Amino acid sequence: MNLLWLQSAGCGGCTMSLLCAETPNVFDLLTDAGITTLWHPSFSVQTGAEVRALLASIEAGETPLDLLCIEGSIVTGPKGTGRYHMLAGTGRAMLDWVQSLAPLARDVLAVGTCAAYGGITSAGGNPAGAVGLAYDGRFGGGALDAGFRARSGRPVINIAGCPTHPDWVTQTLLLLAEDRLGAQDLDPLGRPRFYADHLVHHACPKNEYYEYKASARELSELGCMMEHLGCIGTQAHGDCNIRPWNGTGSCTRGNYPCINCTAPEFEEPRHPFTETPTIAGIPVGLPSDMPKAWFMALASLSKAATPKRIDVNAHSDRLKIPPGEGKRK
Amino acid sequence: MNERQLIVGPFNRVEGDLEIRLEVRDGAVASAQVNAPLFRGFEMMLPGKDPRDALTITPRICGICSVSQSSAAALALADAGGIDMPPQGRIAAALLHGVENMADHVTHFHLFFMPDFARPGYDGRAWHDRALARFTAMEGSAARRATEARAQLLHIAGILGGKWPHTLAIQPGGVTKAPDAGERVRILATLRSFRRFLEDSLFGAPVEAFAALPDVAALESWESGDAGLFQAISADLGLEGTGIGPRRYLSAGAYPLDTGRVSASGVWEGGQITPFETGAITEDLSHAWMLGDTAHPARGLTEPDEDMADPGYSWCKAPRLAGRTVEVGALARQVVDRHPLALALAAEGSVRARIAGRLLEIARLQILLEDLARSLDPSAPFMAPAPWPRSGTGAGLVEAARGTLGHWLRIEEGRIAGYQIVAPTTWNFSPRDVTGAPGPVEAALVGAEVRPGEETPLSVQHIVRSFDPCMACTVH
Numbered sequence: 001m002n003l004l005w006l007q008s009a010g011c012g013g014c015t016m017s018l019l020c021a022e023t024p025n026v027f028d029l030l031t032d033a034g035i036t037t038l039w040h041p042s043f044s045v046q047t048g049a050e051v052r053a054l055l056a057s058i059e060a061g062e063t064p065l066d067l068l069c070i071e072g073s074i075v076t077g078p079k080g081t082g083r084y085h086m087l088a089g090t091g092r093a094m095l096d097w098v099q100s101l102a103p104l105a106r107d108v109l110a111v112g113t114c115a116a117y118g119g120i121t122s123a124g125g126n127p128a129g130a131v132g133l134a135y136d137g138r139f140g141g142g143a144l145d146a147g148f149r150a151r152s153g154r155p156v157i158n159i160a161g162c163p164t165h166p167d168w169v170t171q172t173l174l175l176l177a178e179d180r181l182g183a184q185d186l187d188p189l190g191r192p193r194f195y196a197d198h199l200v201h202h203a204c205p206k207n208e209y210y211e212y213k214a215s216a217r218e219l220s221e222l223g224c225m226m227e228h229l230g231c232i233g234t235q236a237h238g239d240c241n242i243r244p245w246n247g248t249g250s251c252t253r254g255n256y257p258c259i260n261c262t263a264p265e266f267e268e269p270r271h272p273f274t275e276t277p278t279i280a281g282i283p284v285g286l287p288s289d290m291p292k293a294w295f296m297a298l299a300s301l302s303k304a305a306t307p308k309r310i311d312v313n314a315h316s317d318r319l320k321i322p323p324g325e326g327k328r329k
Numbered sequence: 330m331n332e333r334q335l336i337v338g339p340f341n342r343v344e345g346d347l348e349i350r351l352e353v354r355d356g357a358v359a360s361a362q363v364n365a366p367l368f369r370g371f372e373m374m375l376p377g378k379d380p381r382d383a384l385t386i387t388p389r390i391c392g393i394c395s396v397s398q399s400s401a402a403a404l405a406l407a408d409a410g411g412i413d414m415p416p417q418g419r420i421a422a423a424l425l426h427g428v429e430n431m432a433d434h435v436t437h438f439h440l441f442f443m444p445d446f447a448r449p450g451y452d453g454r455a456w457h458d459r460a461l462a463r464f465t466a467m468e469g470s471a472a473r474r475a476t477e478a479r480a481q482l483l484h485i486a487g488i489l490g491g492k493w494p495h496t497l498a499i500q501p502g503g504v505t506k507a508p509d510a511g512e513r514v515r516i517l518a519t520l521r522s523f524r525r526f527l528e529d530s531l532f533g534a535p536v537e538a539f540a541a542l543p544d545v546a547a548l549e550s551w552e553s554g555d556a557g558l559f560q561a562i563s564a565d566l567g568l569e570g571t572g573i574g575p576r577r578y579l580s581a582g583a584y585p586l587d588t589g590r591v592s593a594s595g596v597w598e599g600g601q602i603t604p605f606e607t608g609a610i611t612e613d614l615s616h617a618w619m620l621g622d623t624a625h626p627a628r629g630l631t632e633p634d635e636d637m638a639d640p641g642y643s644w645c646k647a648p649r650l651a652g653r654t655v656e657v658g659a660l661a662r663q664v665v666d667r668h669p670l671a672l673a674l675a676a677e678g679s680v681r682a683r684i685a686g687r688l689l690e691i692a693r694l695q696i697l698l699e700d701l702a703r704s705l706d707p708s709a710p711f712m713a714p715a716p717w718p719r720s721g722t723g724a725g726l727v728e729a730a731r732g733t734l735g736h737w738l739r740i741e742e743g744r745i746a747g748y749q750i751v752a753p754t755t756w757n758f759s760p761r762d763v764t765g766a767p768g769p770v771e772a773a774l775v776g777a778e779v780r781p782g783e784e785t786p787l788s789v790q791h792i793v794r795s796f797d798p799c800m801a802c803t804v805h
């Protein structure tokens with residue numbers, strides 16, 4: 001099975017993240033799974049004319065294409081021409097390349113939130129006209145039609161994340177190599193469910209603070225960041241606190257809020273990223289399955305019942321009061 | 330006379346997309362044009378937003394120098410608001426940034442630069458079998474070992490920054506995560522393990538030995554590790570004579586601690602080092618697809634020319650210091666920091682000088698990172714929260730792996746009113762300016778050998794990659 005990787009209007013961070021794959025390293029992992037890299041912009045030796053020849057041979061149907069990975073959003077500007085990114089050396093817009101290559105691929109993977117939905121490149125009025133492959137923000141239809149299907153019959157697989165976790169990419173590739181990724185394995189936004197069916201809130205080390213609404217007011221405090229600091233881990237799809245990042249990390253473990261980077265339009269929350277918008281003191285974005293009245297009752301109850309340990313620690317930058325020994329009956 | 334034109338692109342093993350047009354005359358490059366073909370418009374996204382949002386948005390300019398971007402944004406915000414980081418916050422931020430720079434250097438050497446020497450075009454050279462075994466793309470033993478060492482090194486970013494790239498841990502008032510005593514020793518253990526990789530694989534000797542190289546003769550007699558392999562290749566191919574840069578070097582000084590920046594700031598030219606006057610920076614738009622006038626970044630605008638009209642040929646603006654080009658990067662930092670080997674290589678300004686400068690920095694950075702980690706004090710404050718500025722102007726200058734990065738911002742009524750970024754590769758890969766003077770890489774390519782039949786000349790690839798370009802940052 002072969003793989004072609006192209007980068008367009010993104011930061012390259014999903015590739016940099018992929019290189020953080022461990023046990024084994026990403027190159028061994030691909031090789032061992034029988035995946036041959038036709039070309040990758042950061043790893044492959046071929047450059048310039050060699051790459052143009054490869055692309056031509058894929059377009060001509062001489063080189064069958066199995067996995068097409070696109071990283072970065074696709075820019076449509078200026079004026080719908082896509083000329084804000086002409087693929088170097090080819091005189092053709094990336095928009096054109098993607099539309100030409102995608103139907104030839106057995107499967108098309110949007111690596112990262114930019115490629116999936118437009119992502120950060122479409123923030124702030126979207127100056128370059130960035131869209132995802134099969135989505136424009138929340139809406140179906142981007143560089144490709146909403147109804148696009150690859151040769152396998154699968155839609156674009158959205159390995160969303162900003163950046164995406166290396167394991168999210170490698171596991172998707174491994175599943176595809178075994179042809180074990182069915183329609184039922186993607187969530188309604190096209191994300192592989194093995195990571196998107198979890199919430200960032202699951203296994204967040206701040207869960208105990210959350211339970212008591214013991215909330216951090218300043219970044220660096222240990223408390224839960226939902227009430228004041230913009231954390232939307234209770235709604236964000238991703239196993240970031242179950243499957244750690246870079247050894248033992250995650251956003252909330254780093255003491256800063258989850259900004260829901262796996263979701264369409266995360267780049268425009270309509271409030272400062274690190275501040276929770278509230279109406280009458282109630283955070284606007286409650287967990288989708290939590291009724292407001294329940295939240296209010298719970299919050300006032302649990303705030304009143306907060307043990308001193310949790311209250312003090314929530315407002316400290318390190319553990320001030322350790323848990324005591326449990327009483328034995 | 331034998332003339333032809335070549336278009337080199339997609340130019341890979343650089344960060345982002347790059348196209349180079351070459352005029353070739355009698356087997357050598359007569360002139361070069363560098364095109365950064367992607368425009369995203371980050372400087373247009375930021376105005377109107379809450380200043381804090383710069384810390385979420387600007388790191389996403391670049392996935393390889395993400396922490397550099399966040400450090401520059403934090404410094405610019407701190408400058409605008411008169412905010413200070415506690416000393417330990419600075420140490421943790423420097424560690425996080427230094428780890429990224431180290432990871433980038435190691436990625437560059439093993440995955441971006443060296444694989445070209447494993448190409449069949451070098452078949453028969455005395456060193457070619459070694460280059461094949463060590464650096465064949467995605468397969469070589471050094472490439473794979475380095476990838477694993479890098480991934481483990483970035484565990485430190487997991488501890489201090491939550492994840493890499495794109496952390497929000499660095500704030501104007503410090504870092505969000507106060508490492509505890511256990512994390513401090515984990516960081517030290519991770520660094521010692523990384524040292525083992527450097528000493529077994531890259532240097533084949535203690536990093537201190539490479540860091541202490543006094544002159545070019547000592548460099549030329551270095552034989553161990555992959556640094557020795559590079560030296561053998563360089564001597565055989567004459568890389569000390571190719572890709573000559575402007576031989577003016579700029580550094581803003583890396584890693585601001587409370588005792589000052591760890592490495593010196595300044596401009597080197599002709600053996601003299603003078604202070605870096607940030608007021609002398611301009612961005613020239615004459616050959617960029619940008620509308621507007623030449624301006625200092627504090628006053629600059631970003632308005633793309635939708636018609637992509639001539640004489641523009643790149644989305645990259647052309648930064649100049651007092652009207653002239655400068656080179657930035659690891660070599661520049663080591664020169665301005667007056668390391669004797671770097672000073673000895675400064676006038677050479679070649680492909681070899683750039684790679685040696687980067688290897689030198691790897692060795693010195695390893696020692697620095699260990700010192701920083703040892704000096705972490707888990708009992709001290711790492712953050713001093715401060716009110717966010719409602720108005721004001723600020724600049725944040727840092728050293729990314731590939732050179733000097735600056736953010737300039739203006740805040741009015743609690744909102745960003747202007748934001749300009751000058752990235753390292755903007756300096757190195759700039760197009761021509763209004764006087765017609767080519768950018769540093771454009772000039773460095775002139776004279777590069779083009780062998781008969783070559784479509785993508787090897788010499789051009791070595792020269793371009795020796796600068797370690799990051800095209801994502803360049804235009805942003």
Ligand code: SF4
Pocket residue numbers: 200201202204205206207210223224225226231232233234252258
């Ligand atoms: S910080 Fe965010 S993810 Fe963690 S417990 Fe609070 S709401 Fe959940």
Ligand code: SF4
Pocket residue numbers: 161162200236237238240250251252257258259260261262
């Ligand atoms: S914790 Fe949230 S913001 Fe962070 S990587 Fe996961 S989904 Fe993205």
